[in-house]
Amino acid sequence: QKEVEQDPGPLSVPEGAIVSLNCTYSNSAFQYFMWYRQYSRKGPELLMYTYSSGNKEDGRFTAQVDKSSKYISLFIRDSQPSDSATYLCAMSGRPLTGGGNKLTFGTGTQLKVEL
Amino acid sequence: NAGVTQTPKFRVLKTGQSMTLLCAQDMNHEYMYWYRQDPGMGLRLIHYSVGEGTTAKGEVPDGYNVSRLKKQNFLLGLESAAPSQTSVYFCASRTQETFFGQGTRLTVV
Numbered sequence: 001q002k003e004v005e006q007d008p009g010p011l012s013v014p015e016g017a018i019v020s021l022n023c024t025y026s027n028s029a030f031q032y033f034m035w036y037r038q039y040s041r042k043g044p045e046l047l048m049y050t051y052s053s054g055n056k057e058d059g060r061f062t063a064q065v066d067k068s069s070k071y072i073s074l075f076i077r078d079s080q081p082s083d084s085a086t087y088l089c090a091m092s093g094r095p096l097t098g099g100g101n102k103l104t105f106g107t108g109t110q111l112k113v114e115l
Numbered sequence: 116n117a118g119v120t121q122t123p124k125f126r127v128l129k130t131g132q133s134m135t136l137l138c139a140q141d142m143n144h145e146y147m148y149w150y151r152q153d154p155g156m157g158l159r160l161i162h163y164s165v166g167e168g169t170t171a172k173g174e175v176p177d178g179y180n181v182s183r184l185k186k187q188n189f190l191l192g193l194e195s196a197a198p199s200q201t202s203v204y205f206c207a208s209r210t211q212e213t214f215f216g217q218g219t220r221l222t223v224v
């Protein structure tokens with residue numbers, strides 16, 4: 001069983017929809033949670049970074065962590081065609097600062113926002 | 116500001132050939148990483164470095180070697196390429212946020 005599970009999709013939604021992307025994990029040592037966006041044939045770029053449980057909002061994006069359920073979510077409001085990409089969750093037992101920190105990634109969910 | 120630059124972007128190798136992938140970063144980052152990305156497997160860490168002259172094994176190191184002779188460069192070597200090494204390779208560097216390169220698409224036939 002993988003440490004991090006993520007539905008690969010593809011997920012297709014109309015423009016303006018609210019998108020919910022999710023990951024589950026099994027390692028209770030994970031404390032730091034990230035969402036990356038990866039456009040086709042590009043490298044991943046960091047979208048959101050959260051520590052422990054709770055919500056974090058940045059513009060149209062909200063990251064949610066429920067450590068009791070080992071479940072994290074990324075919500076995208078008012079989705080746009082430019083949001084079409086693969087979204088990867090990543091997590092770590094250590095903060096992003098400090099040496100030797102290793103991230104465990106989900107496989108990614110492919111999202112398509114249609115006009 | 117170029118960020119993280121990978122060379123080459125594409126390559127086709129025959130089984131048994133060797134090659135080196137170059138990663139260069141201009142952000143003065145201490146920590147650098149090599150990942151491979153395969154369908155259904157996500158990003159998996161091959162090797163990493165916490166500073167000039169240091170390297171360490173990641174999750175899938177077999178068949179690869181690395182060197183970090185200069186702080187800004189992190190090289191990934193394949194001594195004898197195998198079809199199982201067909202993948203997209205990403206280099207990354209960081210202080211707090213991790214920055215990824217554009218990737219190298221490698222096909223081993």
